[in-house]
Amino acid sequence: MSTPEPPFDLLVRGGLLVVPGGPAGVTVVEGDVAVRDGRIVGVGDLPHRSAGRVLDATDSVVMPGLVNSHMHECLERGIFEDLPFTRWLQEFALPKDRAYEPRHQRAAALLNQLEMIRGGTTTFIDIFRHPDQAAEVAVSSGLRAVISPQVIDRPPGPGETLEANLDFVQRWQDRCPRVRPWFGPHALYSCDEETFAVMSEEAARRGLGMHTHLAESGAETAEIVERTGLRPAAYLDRLIGPGHPVLVAHGVHLDAADIDLVAARRWAVAHCPTSNMKLGNGTAPVPEMIAAGVTVGLGTDSVMTNNDLDMFEEMRLAALVQKLRLGDAEVMPVGQVIGLATTASAAAVGLGGITGSLREGAAADLIVVGLDQPHMWPVQRGELSNVAEHMVYSAHASDVRSTVVAGRILMEDRVVATIDAAEVRDLVARETADLLIKAGILRG
């Protein structure tokens, strides 16, 4: 490593650096991270010289910001839980989806992005409605975002059309380097074949990606097979062309041949263990996908099916659920899990090498995680280091002290600089009530 030349815009000083990569999947070294012009320019034991800002990371972990590779920004946390799917859909999901207006989506984006900044997520991909709201909030929140507007043909959602997606892409393609538009055909069972085809062509032509749901539930998978004679992966493959990134969410019901196809097409998969468990959908064959060379990222899904956006919890569950599924305590070791939530998730959303790493030249998207709480003790350094282990098996969103994106400090010592939390709290209460009343779910 060359010694970078000061001055730096930002120096993150004296942390335990949890660096994805290497034979164990992750390496822990003590040192600093120097940042200039939004990029990492030095990692390691740096001479402590002039910097515009210093973040003290003593007795703390410094790691890449986490990348949430599948979520929908929404408001409906903890409402209508534990219900049978049909009742949930008819009495809650459909009426409130129809009532969603841009004002509700703006509140949702503020709430979700505030929670992500507080939990150490620095990049997310959103697939939902009223995408301008999500994108505009991302511009001001400082998060890195990929916004793939959800397109649903059957039944049509509010503004969730192919045309709206194309319009959005046109408007946002060159608007903010941190906020990228993608294409978001919702799923094989909810979109017309033509929608997938047009989007795939447009994605290839514009150098953008496509995000969709695939093989999430057994019922959906069976329905596709019955209707088309093809399993979902093969059916998707028939509808879209090559030449652009594809990220499919869930992939719970992928068999060995499906996995080979996904690997051959270089599609990435967003693994959402909490959501898959909560809806009773099953567990994606993640170790098998990784063995086949598939890029597997990690996602929370929405606050309806999680119910938080805590990527640490998602890492922990990604480890636990595979050990359970395969009856093997050795699968999904710590290094691999950290890779899922950082490097692999970044690649899955088309930002491989740009974010999700602590390498020189990458964007300065990083977090400082405190080790000052009893659930992190003992802290072992050196040959028996348990610091990476703590990030997977003990840490929570609330342990994140500071969050940095593109060298800008979005949160320092738990205080978010770019979103007014008290304002969001009131706004969320107001807009949730308004949404539920307009949907006829709550009396005004």
Add this chain to the structure above:
Amino acid sequence: MSTPEPPFDLLVRGGLLVVPGGPAGVTVVEGDVAVRDGRIVGVGDLPHRSAGRVLDATDSVVMPGLVNSHMHECLERGIFEDLPFTRWLQEFALPKDRAYEPRHQRAAALLNQLEMIRGGTTTFIDIFRHPDQAAEVAVSSGLRAVISPQVIDRPPGPGETLEANLDFVQRWQDRCPRVRPWFGPHALYSCDEETFAVMSEEAARRGLGMHTHLAESGAETAEIVERTGLRPAAYLDRLIGPGHPVLVAHGVHLDAADIDLVAARRWAVAHCPTSNMKLGNGTAPVPEMIAAGVTVGLGTDSVMTNNDLDMFEEMRLAALVQKLRLGDAEVMPVGQVIGLATTASAAAVGLGGITGSLREGAAADLIVVGLDQPHMWPVQRGELSNVAEHMVYSAHASDVRSTVVAGRILMEDRVVATIDAAEVRDLVARETADLLIKAGILRG
């Protein structure tokens, strides 16, 4: 409800009370909790009159303190992870177990009890070595505890003998009403038959309970069947008599007939979903046990297999893992899960009606949980209340603001009154190093 007469020692004012019980398993009402002489004397909308202390619970949840029905107080968090069992046992577990001294156990008890107070656990049952250390720390920490010294005949552990357990029981039986001794035969595969028989007689004679491990892994279950011709539950039934509480940990590999036997004998089961997943052991048939009338509590197991003592996380996982196992989003609804961690866990450790509830006459063991963080928003009151849902699907240990046991405030606004956290941090670092060096695992 009668209006209680002031003065009160403590008034917890203006919270959202999450009260276990009722048709949905839990009821949410706004109100206060009045405490006198360590007991709850009033619950509901009380006239706000004189009280020695007031805890403000505005915009917060007040609920029974959580009861951890299976754990071992220990130090070894995050060390030697993701290893095959034999290597873990030979290179780590056995050498460090042999090296364990009372000084290490004292540090472990301080660390674990500090974490439990911070996470809203007010009662725990410990099964491990050097029980005097755990018990003495509980006396001073203020937690309610059941201490069942671990007895292991094969291979003998340090001080883990039947005689030591009997001595401990003798010394602690009437020493502190908050700290009760139990009997702790480790497991059917590690204890002699005689040990179970003697302990069962002593437990019945003294009115104490017995805590053991049962049917945790498939391998252990098969070994018992091969050696005895009986499945573990039937074998345990042959070794012990009636007349005393029995709490078995895990119960992953209980079949329908086993469950009927456990129900008939009125044994309780401590469900430890994280540990069972992490070790690849499987998922206990909890809904089936509950349907059969078995009292099922919730436990974290130790920081080696969890790796924290966060009972909120354990509640969430108890819900998620059954929805996954049964492929049914409706099983283990929120009310039932809260019941597991409070009322049922309390009954499981022999403290039914004493702790784990917000009823008049019960011990004032309660917690205040903040709703002031974005991952708890929106907060819906009234007919669409999502407050109990937030406790299961969104809350973490770090959301607990205050912890009260027997009317004494052990933590207020995240500051623990009874244990010096900074001192524990240094002690834990020192004693962990000492333990690992003495075990030959770490170079001195």
